[in-house]
Amino acid sequence: MNSRLSKIKTSGLLPGGFIGLMIVLVSTLILYPFSVNEGKTSAFQTSGPGSFSPLVKQAGSSVVNISAVRIVRQSEHPPPFGSDDPLLEFFDRFFRHQIPQGSKQNSLGTGFIIDKKGFILTNSHVVEQTEEIKVKLADKREYSAEIVGHDPLTDLALIRIEKEHPLDSLPLGDSDNVEVGDWVVAIGNPFGLGHTVSAGIVSAMYRQIGAGPYETFIQTDAPINPGNSGGPLLNTSGEVVGITTLIFSQGGGNIGIGFAIPINKAKDLLPQLKSGRVVRGWIGIMIQQITPELTGKLKLKEEKGALVADVLTGGPADKAGIRRGDVIVSFGGKEIRDANELPHMVASGSIGKAVMVEVIRLGQNQNFRVSIEKLREDTEPVLSLAPERPEFGMILQQITPVLARKYELPRASGLLVVGVDIGSDAFDAGVEAGDIILEVDQIPVRDLIGFVKKVEAHGKGQTVMLLVDRGGSTFFLTIRAH
Template sequence: MMTPLRRTATALTVAAALAGSTAMTIAPTTALAVPAGGYGDLVETLSPAVVFIEVTGKAQDAQSLADALPPGFPREELERRFGPMFQDQPESRPMQGLGSGFIISADGYIVTNNHVVDGAETVTVKLADETEYDAEVIGVDPLTDIALIKIDADADLPIVPWGDSTAVRAGDEALAIGNPFGLGGTVTSGIVSAVSRDIRSGPYDDFIQTDAAINRGNSGGPLFNADGEVIGVNTMIFSPGGGSVGIGFAVPSDLVQDIVADLRDDGTIARGWLGVQIAPMSEEIATVLGYDDPKGAVIEKVSDDSPAAEAGLADGDIILTFADKEIADVGDLTRAVADVTPGTTTTATVWRKGEEVTIDVTVGDLAKQAA
């Protein structure tokens, strides 16, 4: 079972370099790389920029036991014999949840998960020194489960640096700091178990998998490399019973930075839209075309009045590159299209009737399709 890192009792369910910042960037030197003696120096340096998040949402009407009784249940007879047994109007309580996050700018921008702040009426951020601030939700992106929030402090805040998630390899050291089950300041370590993991949770799956223990409440917290750089945002676990079994997933930092930059600009995400139904290339087609392995994305259907239709893409075309990016599978095409600013004209290389054809495509706006 794939489980967002949240408390099951609740229904509450990241930036380009910040130019001109006077941030007190926590950038460990080589001397702070994990020594044989442990992670103490590294954790001491990083922890001040990791925050703990508490949220409250709208109170929902609780269902009384009487409301849950099956039709025909002899309530009146039981109460006649034994006295009042059922509370008709149970007290409604605000929904509550918790999570983690990390500061990315001295003026208080913080990255966390969308599912941590989704539906929240109030968001409270607690720093490592127990100082608390009310936070504003700047923007969220449900498709990648990333959110950007902000607090206003009286002084510059410590931040952590971004790492290059494209350089991460299976076997690299990994360190998680967060707020599991409300136990703030919890540190766990392990390795990167896999990269580019597709767990079929959404169209932009490209997770870093780690065996560093992460649990509910770690949501939105940072996954660090051995140099103390953020390589991912802890988001989801695989857990038959709800606790850590050593299979956790983090949104890679390169994707998060793009999302955060977009959210910080205007609070929304601009994604490109093509308007095609796609499927992976089969082994049979790859063999016919002379490829060692299947690659590209096969267009099964072009939507009417879509950018794909206007560009002349057709059913059966195999997209090999899009916007100068190689397309190895359908996920590559989804991400390549999304990365193009709506209204931009780019090129696609397709295999059509035995030859490669280059087609100009003006990408549409995905948000307008979802509206």
């Protein structure tokens, strides 16, 4: 669909290619993410089950409707990448869509109870950056919820409600046992209508569509629509095998191509989500898929592995001796047949641990010992300065090499100005959406937290000097805090 979707991927980030149609996220909001379900069908013949009614009666009480409200303080300036960008809706997951100052966004989605204590799994895009989250149970009772932990890179979130009595929970299945052709059932809250059930089969497994860095989806033809985001995809045993998240759509509605996050991915992240923060490993490389053409050029016997497209100077892989052009075929003793497998292995690795990495270089196998470091730059969420320093009136997003490459940003580092309040100090100083902040008082900006600390060091009435890149030209701006 768009040549800007590079097939080059990082050690933890593997953007794929889009095909012809638009990707939509299925919460009832600007984006419509929703997912697909899968399951084992040994209990049924190819003619299909007679009825899913017993399964739905058993699982329905554990599925919840989620409504969230967020106040977005952004400028009237157009989106920095143009309103005709076909990826604008997906890009909204990272950089909030430009809407009028102080506008309210109402987001509808779905979740499901995984613990009698009130823990609920859903999609990150349903609840992130919200000021109020309400959860309605199947019995129509409504409760306030709080975010325990969320991870935008996998679009997973864990929220919790306080309830005196134990809640019915759904059993989590094993998505690795799901096969193409299995029957699956999706329960969700499409368009805010309330509990709605749909069924279909698993159309494909381990699907990569370029929707995120750690993607492998279950594809299903079970009808899914806006509002299904975060809902369970059940197998015929009533176990959750996926979390509905995305669809391909020409107009925002179901056309029989939906995607679900495999539940095993959520199970792996649950301990970290409960702790409130997800930490990933990183080795500092960019990788890409092996193609039939590359197989011959690289003197490979098989079309497998992950081709190293770039190595970050000073990163763990660079220190270990890995070079551009190497083909990684094993990581920590585990074979890599497809490049998309490597980011998951690296991300889930123990920080500080050294692992053996086997590569093919010029037709010869070599082994390197690589230490896994903590991934920092892509884990920081979008941060608004409004709550702490409302007079500045900016919403910022940390730029990473991956996002810079993916959206053709002129810089691979710095802070992207996503929105500016009309009448704010930043607005009066001339800051515009799309600007990239490079320095604060002649000190390079490395991350969002550092920027906030530098800004907060200034008292009211003091001036902050920013070095800004706008369209490839750099200049200084000063903002005086009132």
